[in-house]
Amino acid sequence: MLKIGNLEVKIEGKKVLAGLNLEIKDGEVVAVMGPNGSGKSTLAYTLAGKYPNTGKILWNKNDISDLKPEERAHLGIFLANQSPVAIPGLSVNRFLWNLYKVRKVESPKSLGVMEFRKWIEKKVENLGIGGELLKRGLNDGFSGGERKKMEILQMLVLEPKLVILDEIDSGLDVDALKRVTQVVVDEVKNRKMAVLVITHYSRILKYLKPDRVAILKAGKIERTGGWELTEEIERDGYEK
């Protein structure tokens, strides 16, 4: 359960998040929509630990504001990046295997290398990713859509408690969007995973139905509501 209280983030002297409040319970899908420059990506990165903040970020009642990125990952927080970086030479297979080990699933149920490979191959098929990508360097020369799917693949390996989807819809065609959202929906259902969907357009929310919608403007949550808010945005845009 995530509770953000009065979150303020300054980047290069400028206040990008100016007192943001938001709550997400286990198993909830919360959409944060906003125009360009409203602070959407900053919110995503701040939760992942890239920028320092004032205010509180409570994760299961503990303030994680001072925790390092890897510590937050160990708590089960996962950021699906908007433009994932490439790490040439680090093969996807090897990377995913290391991720699996990081999860520290040291139990008789944990998979050996070959079983893990087979498991990955199945997931890769579900997501509509070409198998050859697994042998290549992570995101090295991958299209935008392929990179986004890689993020979701990693999410499946890490089984996080909260996933932040930072504009995952941009650059995905309808087929890809359907596959990706289906995978997320299944995780929500099976594991009560919480989802923070950050988006500019409402298209993705047709497939990944939010329990609540929040509008982010000028670094703050301006208002919250239900599905009707997305229809309003679609009709009138963000200017009001």
Add this chain to the structure above:
Amino acid sequence: MRQQVIKLKVGKLESKGVAKIWRINKSNIKKRLVMRAVVEEGGYLEMKGKIVIGKNIADVDVFLEQRVLLMGVGARAVVIPELEIESNEVKAGHATSVGQIDQEQLFYLTSRGLTRELAVKLLIEAFLA
């Protein structure tokens, strides 16, 4: 990004040389350095560009681009891009290429009705622009 450009034409049977050393001694510099030359028949060019970044410098992003077109029989070039870097909060790079006029570009222009001489002249102008 600030760009500094050095352009050079080496005529038929001429010999020319150009050497430039950029010493980066302060932090916070973003610069692109471009050296371009066209070498005609029998011409000889020596082009040397060197970037030196000393110790304790931060936030620097510099790139040296050297491009040489060899235009005819006997055109020659010696191109030397050097880097000496003693700080690590920096990004430095260079790209050098020595070659001929792009045949596809040439075909494109002549297929539009331009004579070969004119097409070549325009491409060289574009290269040195």
Add this chain to the structure above:
Amino acid sequence: MKNKAYVFRAKKGLDQGVVEQISAKKQEPEWMRDFRLRAYKIFLEKPMPTWGADLSGINFEEIYYYLKPNEKVERSWDDLPKEIRDTYDKIGIPEAEKKYLGGVKAQYESEVVYGSLKKSLEKKGIIFCGMDEALLKYPEMVKRYFGTIIPSGDNKFAALNSAVWSGGSFIYVPKNIKVGLPLQAYFRINSANMGQFERTLIIVDERAEVHYVEGCSAPIYSDDSLHAAVVEVVVKKGGKCRYTTIQNWSTNVYNLVTKRAWVEENGLMEWVDGNLGSKVTMKYPAVVLAGEGARGEILSMAVAGKGQNLDNGGKCIHLKPNTTSRITAKSISMKGGRSSYRGLIQISPGAKNARSKVMCDALILDGKSRSDTYPTNKVLESEAIVEHEATVSKIGEEQLFYLRSRGFSPKEAETMIVNGFMEPIVKELPMEYAVELNRLIGLQMEGSLG
């Protein structure tokens, strides 16, 4: 033929007498003795290079050029520097190997392995033996090529090697024969193998193929402070040769190597060069593309740590048309180390349609270290294309954050990124080297983030 009785004494320093002693002890033919003596004169005349790493620490007078005192005495395991012993432990090298690498054991068990390998090679007409042996058993072939690719006058250290060389490998592969498995230097091991002045000659006949591997990624402790080796390779029409070296000499060693391949029509030469150790390394594997359609590829890797200056790169000389070359160099400097790429691409007049591409990437891990790039591109043929790209940077912040946000510690993240950086070269190494190498780089990086 002179018949002089020599008293074989170990002594420091070099003079004509020492050179004559070396030749006499090996019972060499007269031409080789004369070759050595001429080379010695050239060595005296040639000045030290004025470019490259600082070689002022080499004391020529303090070196034993041939026999060493107490040659057979085995060093004790405890005498080895602690860092070397610790590294062997950490990378999981078995007991026997540890002792061999430490110079403690004189013979290595692979003598047995080598024996049976030798028989199967001989059946195909493949010659693989020590250089000393080759000179005596195959004098015509040796005489035909020895010193022709790298003449004694090439540089001061080639001259030195030509005067006092001892040990090294000789390989001849007959026409159309493809040697199925890599020939490893350690197959013909004995304690003299890790020699100071090794001389290697490889002849690949028409359409033949061979892969030769030498060196070791585990650190080799050497008493000798100067290693000046010479490697000559001839690749005939349609032949193919790959020469892989991993060097990890202890940090008291000056490692100055001259390596060059002469490649004929449609031949291919590949140098894979890994440099981890030594105080100073100056090594520029070269390919002379002397026949139409000949190809050269150089993969160079250097990891320069504390107190090290690794000056590496490659040279490709295009003499004929339709030749192609490619150099990929990757280096890392850390803890005050200095890594320099030094390269030459030369396209001679008449080498029409020659193509060359060089890519050098360097990582500097901290502000104490240094990275240089000194490439020269001599395009003397107007119908050729030469491209060169280089980048120098630290490990990307975004990449670090990305991996940390996935749960890896900063150190783990750094190591993964560095291994990814080196991957294009490491993947060309035989498996055992690759695994050890990655672990070694990880070890070297411990504490490098401060």
